[in-house]
Amino acid sequence: MTVYHYPPIPQLTQPSNETTEENRNEMLSLCNQLKEKLNEATGQGSQKDLKRHVSRGQLLARDRVELLLDPDSPFLELLPLAGLGIDGMTLGGSIVAGIGLVNGVECLVSANVPTFAGGASNEISVQKALRLNAIAVENRLPSILLTQSAGANLGQQSRVFHAGGAMFRNLAIKSKLNIPTCNIVFGSSTAGGAYSPGMSDYVIMVKDQAQVFLGGPPLVKMATGEIVDAESLGGASMHARKSGLADQLARDEIEAIRMARDWVLSLDWKKATPLPQKVLEGPIERPLYPADSLLDIVQANIRIPFESRQVIARLVDGSRFLDFKPLYGPSVVTGWAHIHGFHVGIIANDGVFLPEESNKATQFIQLCNARNTPILFLSNITGFMVGRSYEESGIIKAGARFINAVSNSCVPHITVVIGASYGAGNYAMCGRAYAPRFMFSWPNSKCSVMGPDQLTGVMEIVMREAAANAKRTLNEDSLGQRLSLFREAVNQEQDVYYTSARLLDDGVIDPRDTRDVLGMCLEVCFGAEVKGGNLYGVSRM
Template structure:
């Protein structure tokens, strides 16, 4: 591999303007991430009076000190449904991949301090996405549970997907993926089945409760009167029903027990990784000024690769065949990866090139990294004559059917079928993250406004009444709507990605994600038919 020779001038006015714009976008999404934390802090005193640890305090006790934590879907549900102020970002839970007792685990901490940890439709989608990641990467799951359950305003939207969540738990157990749950508070009805379907259950004396029907519903349904402790308290479940396995004395003690259980599980190891690798030749901070603030201005994706690849080295594949779709081999922290990036729309030759490259990576077992920045497939008479549909279909076939790990980073626009061909959310990438300048939509906002205007104007012309003022309003309203709903925050809120990241964290994040994918392939499956059950 040869080093990429960067042409970027990091002292130019364009670079500084781009850097300022990117820093503003970073500050914007960081401020959104802070809103649930602010809501948690405002209520902290009342929970501390009860002796409860706050959700983030529980998370910090669970994770190994100093080890990295990849938070996932932190902005799920942001300003969606009944979240007026953005404090509901995260969908009622803090989730991510972290290290517990030296083992990499999927972690879920119910955020009871914000809206009772109730689950909106976005929160349910997040829960299912977290389970999918755990299954694909064979990650043990540790849950610190204390939730108000489904948000009843949206119960009709979460009921059926909730069933899939329970089915996934059973399938994870059968696949040999351990699930450990600490029940920190009440778990009622469907909420009781989450710990019930876990392989290990820890309950806190005088604090935990599990029941299919709480005391009020029990009295209404049967007339029986029972207090919470006798009906489903921690001591009862650990000594009589057997639904609890370990009895803890406090929040912190329950987390200690969870860490000790995880310590009994086998360690995961990443095979065949070199201990040393070269850093990029160019500073990662250059990524702040690399991307033009004006999305219509082009740049070479190789400049990005020069700042994330080991030694800034790349083996370019078919560099002369098509210059708008860039394919090649790089290494990130010693790990081989095939990259597909965009320097413009996807042409027939670009689609052909990418499809061939994907098949080569599939043959060699090399993971794929897609760096999105495309307006989509090229359109026009010439490309139609050259078979853009059939060549685009070949690329989509290759992306959909490749079995190697696929990672996607949205570093710019990702529009139309180009989003599909570049392994967008619908094509099941193992992980997908976005930079704060990213946009995802069926087409650009201005184009959407113009298309609707043209169609409507043609309809008006047939009736002999063209209203220019109405057409102007339609075009402007459509463009504004598309613009507001295609930015990084809006897309992340809908879980079109696994989170927004600071561009400067890209190399470090990709190194960890590639390691997670490699570990998953090295963990032997210890499957059984029905999972672990209590008798």
């Protein structure tokens, strides 16, 4: 077995002082706030709705997920805060979803929450379902859908209908790619809820509970005059015996879940890329420094810099890190390490991007692709440097080469926003638009075109110049009010919960959980082929 002897990162000696203690308390407060929001996201409706659902002999969505997973399985919940604070949306999009082990196989599990408006899909539900599908395809994950849905939320029909059609197209494409989907129908599933099992590879229905039809009895009567009860129209027994939509008929929900577990076993599923020998055989070194000490290092105020190597030292095996070009372009940190035995390249920020930093990162991405090595981006970046001398030195060309490399890199990318993620720095550090396999944020992080002070200052300059050119006199009180409102809006829109609610990451995580989250994500990435490629495209030398 290959043994890597990368040097450990030395501990940063910081004397304990009031500033450090104050920052730690602020970080703890942010982590506690995150915990409260995640606890809120586990809610599944009003007590009245929950009681009515359980009285029918049905399990709650999260209980269904728990029974499906192996007893000792981790569960990486995805997009739990989708829809947070958005009018007309349910927290989590009325879907519980994540990755866990079913008979030892990593599966993407998605469950409708029927105690939220019958599991009806709103706009966020659709966006979340589409993102989950992308994760399943990119990482070649079998999917298990726990279905009980009233179809589209008709009050949002224009926002659900048009985009929602892709959910069924994606099921067909996954099937063609031999990425299978099992659909367990637990209750009434109408219209769009009916196409989900219709497009799945394998369908299990619960007797005397599951009902699947394009239109329920009221719609049938209105459209055709036919009077028919729901069970005769689309009950599980009918679909198992007559229509053939059901591949298995389960006596109850427990048996349906067992049948789905047996289905996974029948796949004889293998990863496209074998796990590294180090992962299989170990031993896996723990970091030299406790994860809890991240709260002493990472700054709650993103304006205050902190050393990314000290973050890396608390994430990687043995705190061992092989620095690449440490003396060149020093405000970007690049190098190799292991996380839970997986070899990774790491790109992190200690300041803004200059041409040297951009060139260094571009070369590093090429090396990782040549070695088939996944890349972890630890993003804390305010952007690329501006100014006459930097423009003359070719900052645009260097940045373009960097973004070209990120865009065309073939190895898996995982991004964690650990501070600021501003402007084109967000692009270069593989933000959402650059399709990382997974993307998470820390509760202190901010994401926007630039910070609210800078953006407001730019707007003020533009408005004053426009007034001067038009030979108008500005009302200073009115200008101040407009700028204050603008600054407040930017400050709100850069907030981590604002962006996570809109699916601009896959979840907000406690910094102390990052190493384990990354380890699971890396293992999931090996479900598909992990292979680099040459980075081609226009490159301005």
